[in-house]
Amino acid sequence: MDLTRAMGWLPVSQYINSPRAKPAALHIWHTSDYIAALQNAEASGNVSDAVKQRHSIGTHSNPVFPEIFRRPATAAGASLLSGELLRDGGVVYSPAGGTHHGMPDRANGFCYLNDPVLAILSLRRQGVHRIAYVDIDAHHPDGVEFAFADDPDVLMLSVHEEGRWPRTGALTDRGVGQVFNLPVPRQFNDTEMQYIMDQLILPKVIAFKPDAIVLQCGADMVEEDPLSRLSLSNNAHWAVVAALRPLSDRYLVLGGGGYNPWSVGRLWTGVWAILNGNEIPERLSAEAENVLRSLRWYGNRRGKNPPDHWFTTLRDPRNPGPIRDEIRTRVNAHQS
Ligand SMILES: [Zn+2]
Numbered sequence: 392m393d394l395t396r397a398m399g400w401l402p403v404s405q406y407i408n409s410p411r412a413k414p415a416a417l418h419i420w421h422t423s424d425y426i427a428a429l430q431n432a433e434a435s436g437n438v439s440d441a442v443k444q445r446h447s448i449g450t451h452s453n454p455v456f457p458e459i460f461r462r463p464a465t466a467a468g469a470s471l472l473s474g475e476l477l478r479d480g481g482v483v484y485s486p487a488g489g490t491h492h493g494m495p496d497r498a499n500g501f502c503y504l505n506d507p508v509l510a511i512l513s514l515r516r517q518g519v520h521r522i523a524y525v526d527i528d529a530h531h532p533d534g535v536e537f538a539f540a541d542d543p544d545v546l547m548l549s550v551h552e553e554g555r556w557p558r559t560g561a562l563t564d565r566g567v568g569q570v571f572n573l574p575v576p577r578q579f580n581d582t583e584m585q586y587i588m589d590q591l592i593l594p595k596v597i598a599f600k601p602d603a604i605v606l607q608c609g610a611d612m613v614e615e616d617p618l619s620r621l622s623l624s625n626n627a628h629w630a631v632v633a634a635l636r637p638l639s640d641r642y643l644v645l646g647g648g649g650y651n652p653w654s655v656g657r658l659w660t661g662v663w664a665i666l667n668g669n670e671i672p673e674r675l676s677a678e679a680e681n682v683l684r685s686l687r688w689y690g691n692r693r694g695k696n697p698p699d700h701w702f703t704t705l706r707d708p709r710n711p712g713p714i715r716d717e718i719r720t721r722v723n724a725h726q727s
Contacts, residue, residue, distance in 0.1 A: 392486070394660045397679040400669055407476075409469035409485070411461060412509075416471055419512050420538065421504060422496040426460075429503060433460040446497045453498035463490060463503040470506035473643050474513025477603060480640040482666055486659045489607045489647030491532035492557065500557060505534040507607055510643055511545060514603050519641060520544055523601035525592060526551070527584075527631055528609025528647040529619035531560025531572065535607075540566040546599045548592055550575060550584070552612075552619050562721055571595060571725050577620040579612065580712030584627040588634060590722045596638050604639045608632060608662060609647025610655045614710060615701075617691055618650050624707035625658040632665045651693065652686045653701040661705045671705050 395401045414426045428446045432438050436457070438449040449455045456462075469485040476483055485506075493505030511522050524539070526532045526549040536559065539545035546569050551560055553574035560572040573587060596604065608631070614622040636642055644662060649655035664671050675683070683702045688694030700707075 394656050394679060394682045395663050397676070397682045398660065398664075398669075400660075400663060400667065407472070409465050409487070410472060412464045412468040412471055417464070417467060417504060417509070420495055420508050421493075425496045429460040429463075433458070448498050448503075450498075452501055453503065459503060463493075463506070466490060467504045467506045467509050470510035470643075470645070471513045473510050474515075474517050474519070477514065477641040477643060478517040478519065482636070482642045482644070484644045484663055484666055486646035486662070489528070489609060489645035491526060491528065491535050491607055491647060492530070493534045494537065499534060500530065502534065505538070507532070507535050507605060507645060508538045510605055510645070511539065514641070519602045521599065521602045522546070523596045523599055523604045523639070524548070524607070525596065525604065525631070525635065526607040526609070526647075527612060527628060528607055529611040529616065529621055530555060530609070530648060531557060531574075532607060533557045533559040536560070536564070536566070536570065540564070540570055543567050543569055545569065546595060546601065547571065548595055549573065550587055550592075550612075552577070552579070552621055555619065562724055569599075573721055573725070575621065576715065576717060578712070579621040579623060580710050581624055581627045582711045583714050583718050584623055585630065586714050586718065587722060588631055591725055592631070593634055593638070595725075596635065601639045603641035603643065604635050605643045605645065606632065606635055607645050607647045608659070610649030610658045611647070613651075613654045613658065613707070615651045615654045615693065616649065617693065618648070622710055624710045625654070625661055625705075626707060626709050628658055629661050629665050632662050636666070651691075652688050653683060653697060656683065656686065657701070657705045657707075664705070673704070673706075675703055675705065
């Protein structure tokens with residue numbers, strides 16, 4: 392958001408502070424015991440072994456931290472509010488959302504609440520019925536699939552790295568015929584993503600005629616991300632953001648994963664530009680460059696000597712490549 396403001400793209404009239412969700416509002420999907428456990432962990436700064444066992448809080452992947460309730464409850468508040476804001480149509484962008492691994496009664500994969508699920512339920516509450524959920528994070532949205540695998544009115548499309556945690560999201564999961572998972576191999580490139588978009592994502596969304604689209608736009612499929620082994624440029628994400636826009640009257644774009652602060656900031660600032668029709672300049676202004684130069688990334692070799700274009704541009708060089716046979720075969724499996 393600092394970078395977006397430095398670009399001159401975020402007037403106060405377009406920005407809303409997210410309200411923190413109240414526990415009662417979270418009970419539409421999360422259990423009251425679990426919400427109370429998160430609040431207690433925030434108040435006390437630790438959890439008992441029993442709570443750790445039962446709710447997966449205080450583990451390596453779901454550590455206790457000072458804002459363990461407030462932070463996720465604020466992103467969840469944005470997703471709940473989005474359902475109301477989109478009732479009569481529009482576009483909402485909530486980059487702090489996209490915590491797609493959260494489960495009803497436990498934390499999972501550094502997701503304490505599942506704000507995409509809450510967004511979909513909030514849309515439903517406003518009378519918005521048919522919802523297409525598209526997820527282009529490197530990880531499979533196991534929490535969202537758990538919530539809606541049996542719901543014929545939630546189309547579920549996910550592209551994610553094969554063999555990567557949480558190791559769910561098989562090509563053969565079909566839900567009640569509306570679940571389409573596409574695990575992709577290492578070195579996944581821009582041309583392959585374009586192919587999947589044209590052959591799978593867009594046709595399925597168009598045929599579904601959604602009343603709303605929710606896009607989880609995680610930034611961890613890009614080449615420079617330290618967790619995944621995929622190789623997209625941010626152009627590939629932006630193409631999906633742009634292509635989905637005209638396919639429904641209501642569009643919620645969420646963030647998600649992303650573990651390189653420069654690629655996250657550049658990608659998600661570009662998402663806002665795409666949604667607003669702003670032209671992305673070749674070279675950033677000094678003010679925008681300063682935001683990127685002030686970022687720090689400790690504990691990773693890529694943070695030591697960042698290449699200059701991480702400071703001076705938003706757009707990555709494109710990464711085209713061959714469309715591998717396994718990609719074609721898997722897309723075909725969903726077309727029959
Ligand atoms: Zn991820």
